[in-house]
Amino acid sequence: MKAATAGWVFAAPALLVIVLFFGLPVLAALALSLTDFDIYALADLDNLRFVGLDNYVGLLQNPLFWKSLGNTLYFVAVGVPLSIAMSLGAAVLLHSRLARFKPFFRTAFFAPVVTTVVAVAVIWRYLFHTRYGLVNWGLSWVGIDPVDWLGDPNWAMPTIILFAVWKNFGYNMIIFLAGLQSIPEDLYEAARIDGAGRWKQFRHITLPMLGPVLLLVAILTMAGYFQLFAEPYVMTQGGPLESTKSVLYLMYEEGFKWWNLGNASAVAFLLFLLMAATTSGLLWLARRRGIE
Amino acid sequence: MGSGFRRNDGGIETVIRPSLLRCLTVLCMTLLLAVACTRKQDGREVVTFWVMGYEGQVVAQLIPEFERLHPGIKVRLQQLPWLSAHEKLLTAFAGDSLPDVSPIGNTWIPEFIALGAIEPLDAQLAATPGFDVADYFPGIWDSGRADGVTYAVPWYVETRLPFYRTDILAEAGVTQPPQSWDEWRTAMAAVKREVGPGRYAILLPLNEFEPLLSLAIQQPEPMLRDGGRYGNFRSQGFRDALGFYQEMFKQEWAPVLTNNQISNVWDEFGNGMFSYYVSGPWNIARFKERLPPAQQGDWMTMPLPGPDGPGASLANGTSFVVFRSSRHKQAAWTLIDYLSTPQVQARFHALTGNLPPRRSPWRTPALANDVHARAFREQLERAVPTPKVPEWERIASEIGLVGEQVANGRMSVDEAATELDRRADKILEKRRWMLDQAAQGASP
Numbered sequence: 001m002k003a004a005t006a007g008w009v010f011a012a013p014a015l016l017v018i019v020l021f022f023g024l025p026v027l028a029a030l031a032l033s034l035t036d037f038d039i040y041a042l043a044d045l046d047n048l049r050f051v052g053l054d055n056y057v058g059l060l061q062n063p064l065f066w067k068s069l070g071n072t073l074y075f076v077a078v079g080v081p082l083s084i085a086m087s088l089g090a091a092v093l094l095h096s097r098l099a100r101f102k103p104f105f106r107t108a109f110f111a112p113v114v115t116t117v118v119a120v121a122v123i124w125r126y127l128f129h130t131r132y133g134l135v136n137w138g139l140s141w142v143g144i145d146p147v148d149w150l151g152d153p154n155w156a157m158p159t160i161i162l163f164a165v166w167k168n169f170g171y172n173m174i175i176f177l178a179g180l181q182s183i184p185e186d187l188y189e190a191a192r193i194d195g196a197g198r199w200k201q202f203r204h205i206t207l208p209m210l211g212p213v214l215l216l217v218a219i220l221t222m223a224g225y226f227q228l229f230a231e232p233y234v235m236t237q238g239g240p241l242e243s244t245k246s247v248l249y250l251m252y253e254e255g256f257k258w259w260n261l262g263n264a265s266a267v268a269f270l271l272f273l274l275m276a277a278t279t280s281g282l283l284w285l286a287r288r289r290g291i292e
Numbered sequence: 293m294g295s296g297f298r299r300n301d302g303g304i305e306t307v308i309r310p311s312l313l314r315c316l317t318v319l320c321m322t323l324l325l326a327v328a329c330t331r332k333q334d335g336r337e338v339v340t341f342w343v344m345g346y347e348g349q350v351v352a353q354l355i356p357e358f359e360r361l362h363p364g365i366k367v368r369l370q371q372l373p374w375l376s377a378h379e380k381l382l383t384a385f386a387g388d389s390l391p392d393v394s395p396i397g398n399t400w401i402p403e404f405i406a407l408g409a410i411e412p413l414d415a416q417l418a419a420t421p422g423f424d425v426a427d428y429f430p431g432i433w434d435s436g437r438a439d440g441v442t443y444a445v446p447w448y449v450e451t452r453l454p455f456y457r458t459d460i461l462a463e464a465g466v467t468q469p470p471q472s473w474d475e476w477r478t479a480m481a482a483v484k485r486e487v488g489p490g491r492y493a494i495l496l497p498l499n500e501f502e503p504l505l506s507l508a509i510q511q512p513e514p515m516l517r518d519g520g521r522y523g524n525f526r527s528q529g530f531r532d533a534l535g536f537y538q539e540m541f542k543q544e545w546a547p548v549l550t551n552n553q554i555s556n557v558w559d560e561f562g563n564g565m566f567s568y569y570v571s572g573p574w575n576i577a578r579f580k581e582r583l584p585p586a587q588q589g590d591w592m593t594m595p596l597p598g599p600d601g602p603g604a605s606l607a608n609g610t611s612f613v614v615f616r617s618s619r620h621k622q623a624a625w626t627l628i629d630y631l632s633t634p635q636v637q638a639r640f641h642a643l644t645g646n647l648p649p650r651r652s653p654w655r656t657p658a659l660a661n662d663v664h665a666r667a668f669r670e671q672l673e674r675a676v677p678t679p680k681v682p683e684w685e686r687i688a689s690e691i692g693l694v695g696e697q698v699a700n701g702r703m704s705v706d707e708a709a710t711e712l713d714r715r716a717d718k719i720l721e722k723r724r725w726m727l728d729q730a731a732q733g734a735s736p
Contacts, residue, residue, distance in 0.1 A: 040722060042385065044408070150553060241700060
């Protein structure tokens with residue numbers, strides 16, 4: 001047996017599983033997105049119509065799709081940089097030699113990541129309650145009028161972003177910490193001898209050395225944030241005035257609430273295209289700047 | 293989003309483990325099923341009975357008596373949560389594993405008729421002489437019928453009407469419960485004057501479509517026209533209802549709020565944040581439980597005021613259906629018949645507080661003497677089912693969303709009516725095609 005054949009034979013079980021449990025379902029979903037599969041079709045397959053790209057065209061003409069796309073992009077555009085900045089900041093603070101009780105803070109910052117979204121969201125809803133919430137109570141001390149955090153369409157998304165960032169920054173922080181620990185100490189020493197201050201050290205040593213880690217974190221975070229679902233599902237149900245309805249939320253409603261599986265598959269593929277495009281854009285940018 | 297993150301942190305391990313677990317679960321379940329099947333050999337006919345929610349726990353107490361009366365039948369009760377019930381029923385239909393009998397939401401009935409999943413019950417009804425159909429509230433009974441065929445027998449009912457604060461209304465000078473919209477307007481204006489800014493006359497939670505729908509169903513025009521082919525929201529009747537709804541927010545009688553923003557509706561009702569609250573019968577028990585003893589004399593229920601005098605309201609609730617795939621239809625019917633008898637209905641009410649769909653259990657002392665249930669008794673006579681198309685729930689949720697826009701002052705009544713018609717027509721597109729296909733199939 002040739003080496004190549006042996007390789008294929010060894011890889012075959014894994015490949016088979018991938019084709020069977022990933023490839024086929026994806027193809028089936030693609031086929032589904034070209035039909036108007038719904039409960040009528042579930043009753044009798046004769047009621048299934050092949051509609052070509054109608055689902056996609058219909059979505060692109062649906063104001064609600066654009067609204068939820070806008071909401072998702074808003075969430076990604078604000079949430080991802082904020083989350084990365086938060087986790088990097090926390091990682092740098094924790095890495096600093098001046099920091100005390102490191103294991104305690106590391107655990108404390110990581111704790112939100114391992115909590116349940118639903119349980120935490122309920123607490124956040126209390127914190128951000130207009131009348132009785134701790135946040136508005138605190139703001140009233142500095143003379144700021146109560147804000148209707150989850151009820152005002154302009155504030156609901158920022159609140160969701162705050163919640164999501166708080167919930168997730170600890171995960172990236174751990175990755176950054178690992179990245180920081182792998183930067184050789186002599187680089188900083190050399191910089192100090194050259195008279196570089198703290199900010200210059202951060203700007204010219206920490207950031208470039210963290211390049212690949214940053215790229216990885218950016219891609220992972222973005223892929224995660226594009227799939228915004230649980231937070232609005234628990235905290236606002238997509239409201240008020242659909243200001244927190246995300247693309248994935250739309251897909252869930254189409255597919256599992258209204259049973260329009262054809263339409264839901266089309267939403268999923270549009271989201272996939274968008275995520276693939278953004279990720280390759282990010283990779284292209286990184287390659288051009290020589291990271292990776 | 294969470295899913296994206298969880299996928300990252302465990303790598304392959306987390307992917308494999310659940311599937312392994314699932315395999316084991318499936319294996320265990322197969323074994324259990326095998327055991328269950330062998331146990332069935334005691335000669336009794338097994339009826340599978342799926343019940344959602346709290347009622348699922350309670351109905352278990354009524355089963356032993358049934359099995360004593362019918363020694364040849366064994367009931368296999370399975371409880372499922374409401375939240376995933378609809379999904380589970382549809383999946384079970386696709387997988388051909390539906391139970392024999394189940395109480396399903398009244399608004400789901402048209403959908404399951406369209407699926408061809410439920411069995412007409414007329415033959416059984418005719419063959420059961422003791423079954424008194426006339427005892428049922430007409431609107432409630434009608435919600436289980438389509439094209440002159442009975443598919444469902446109501447189990448318990450739910451309709452929406454205002455709960456109100458007697459003390460605040462008395463302070464505002466409202467002594468008689470309003471019966472028409474005009475009287476209600478006067479009452480709400482008086483309450484608002486009395487309580488001032490920051491407090492309101494009525495709570496209409498914006499995440500619920502039922503309050504607006506309850507007003508709309510009082511109108512003579514149906515909400516869908518041409519046999520459920522198109523929306524009929526530009527009718528004068530619907531625009532009147534929407535106009536009244538809008539007015540309540542415009543005049544600040546109602547706060548622009550969803551239920552999510554009110555941490556505890558019962559407490560706020562007790563605090564007097566609002567004096568009317570349009571809700572369903574389950575809240576009778578909640579208010580009795582949540583309001584302090586000193587306030588127990590300060591609240592009451594009243595029939596929903598109509599455009600001119602006492603109006604209609606929704607005929608919601610759950611109804612028993614027998615699934616077409618069942619091989620124990622007669623035994624399933626026997627169970628329905630037993631659970632529908634007035635005595636069992638009265639006992640079921642005592643256990644759950646759910647309201648019976650027929651009149652005779654209402655004459656038992658527990659219900660006849662319940663002052664808070666009295667308004668429901670009156671309202672049920674005037675309950676009207678929502679349009680019977682499978683797409684109705686989706687259209688109703690669009691009514692809620694558009695109603696929210698109107699409440700926020702982002703849409704006028706006319707714009708909202710046009711928009712609703714547009715959305716409904718789009719949702720009903722497949723139905724029109726289906727009806728046309730059926731008509732074409734029938735003519736040649």
